[in-house]
Amino acid sequence: MQTQKTKLLFIIAAMLSFAVILGSCSKDDKPVTPPTPIATSPLYDTLGWFIQGGQGAVEGNGTKMIADPDNSGQTIQAGRLAIRTVVNKALMVIAADTAINIYFPTLLAEVGAGNTTGYAHLRETFTDFVQQAVSGQQIYKGMTMKAAHNFATYNRFGSAAHPTSDEADFNRFIGDVVIAAQSYNVPNSVIAQLGVLLSSVKGDIVY
Amino acid sequence: MTMKKKLKVAAGSLLGIMFLFSAVLLIHIVVMVKNRKPLPAATLQMARADFKQPVPDQVMQTIQQAVSRQKGVKETYYNAGSRMLVYTYDNKVNTAEAIYASAIRPSGMSSERHLVSQSEATKGCPAMDNHSFYGKLTNMVARVVN
Ligand code: HEM
Ligand code: HEM
Numbered sequence: 001m002q003t004q005k006t007k008l009l010f011i012i013a014a015m016l017s018f019a020v021i022l023g024s025c026s027k028d029d030k031p032v033t034p035p036t037p038i039a040t041s042p043l044y045d046t047l048g049w050f051i052q053g054g055q056g057a058v059e060g061n062g063t064k065m066i067a068d069p070d071n072s073g074q075t076i077q078a079g080r081l082a083i084r085t086v087v088n089k090a091l092m093v094i095a096a097d098t099a100i101n102i103y104f105p106t107l108l109a110e111v112g113a114g115n116t117t118g119y120a121h122l123r124e125t126f127t128d129f130v131q132q133a134v135s136g137q138q139i140y141k142g143m144t145m146k147a148a149h150n151f152a153t154y155n156r157f158g159s160a161a162h163p164t165s166d167e168a169d170f171n172r173f174i175g176d177v178v179i180a181a182q183s184y185n186v187p188n189s190v191i192a193q194l195g196v197l198l199s200s201v202k203g204d205i206v207y
Numbered sequence: 208m209t210m211k212k213k214l215k216v217a218a219g220s221l222l223g224i225m226f227l228f229s230a231v232l233l234i235h236i237v238v239m240v241k242n243r244k245p246l247p248a249a250t251l252q253m254a255r256a257d258f259k260q261p262v263p264d265q266v267m268q269t270i271q272q273a274v275s276r277q278k279g280v281k282e283t284y285y286n287a288g289s290r291m292l293v294y295t296y297d298n299k300v301n302t303a304e305a306i307y308a309s310a311i312r313p314s315g316m317s318s319e320r321h322l323v324s325q326s327e328a329t330k331g332c333p334a335m336d337n338h339s340f341y342g343k344l345t346n347m348v349a350r351v352v353n
Contacts (some may be wrong), residue, residue: 116308
């Protein structure tokens, strides 16, 4: 019986370490303490200013807290709201773009089947990423761009037939984001700055 | 060891493993959902209609306006190249079918509502599907710990 007991102990130990490993996957359990003062940039201010109707002084509008139209009772930074608005539209443009929507099979299938969590989640992580790139606030907690854009490391990206995207796909993707921004009449000078920022991650996504 | 004793050990191990797996699952879910903030527009859904012939701008404008007037519709987008009309709506308020039936089909333009196949529909993550067993369990745990 002694060996049985050791075996059982061993199994329990293995399970517990498994639990610890799974538990360590979590990213959401601690609320992020925002750095004071909250980082911002002229582009972030411009976006926040624009989403509020583009009146008056630009400075300070990026981090200004305003009511969140999509989350009753909550507030949101105006700059983030501008970015999220464009991101949400960009995903619609992508869904109608046959060159790019093939890379989103899982997401689009989930949404079509009425399971909207992944879609809501992507709108958030994508917004986090762009908000961080634009404002300098360290809020993105998702995967690295390299890991997220390869079927081998993330099975929600692409398929066995299309495991990675090429340069043409990348440029088209940026084009879809631009179309989304233009649909809200974001000035071209602002879109150009966004385009430059987004293009900087090309090396991590096209390889 | 007698046969009976062996059986007892086997049954005990099986039960123990099942218990441990369940505990691991529960702990995992608790860790994942603890302090999770509600996602903005969590019930926003996207749907697509595919047109079978080019649609004149004027007509498409009318269709998009009709779609936008439907209950719960948030935004529309049309890609003239792929002839796909995409619309987002709150799935607590309306359904893709109803919106299609009352705002797109009557346009007289030949079109089809895009549907995901059964095999595509099962590709998603079970934990994220509110109708699946895991989705329900996840929501239940979220209500308890938050
Ligand atoms: C400027 C370029 C891009 C940026 C900043 C970007 C950003 C992101 C981010 C932040 C995520 C979420 C990762 C996570 O959840 O941890 C993501 C996922 C994804 N991206 Fe990109 N991306 C870019 C270009 C592309 C391109 C060119 C494609 C395809 C051709 C693409 C396809 C996808 C797909 C399929 C996913 C997974 C979606 C899902 O959740 O199911 N992305 N991207
Ligand atoms: C082999 C099995 C599994 C693996 C490798 C796994 C891994 C993961 C990972 C990586 C995430 C983070 C996704 C993200 O937010 O970016 C996650 C989220 C999550 N998982 Fe698991 N998981 C597994 C099974 C399960 C099961 C069976 C359940 C539930 C019954 C579950 C419940 C959850 C929940 C509730 C979330 C949070 C989803 C959200 O943010 O809305 N997981 N899991």
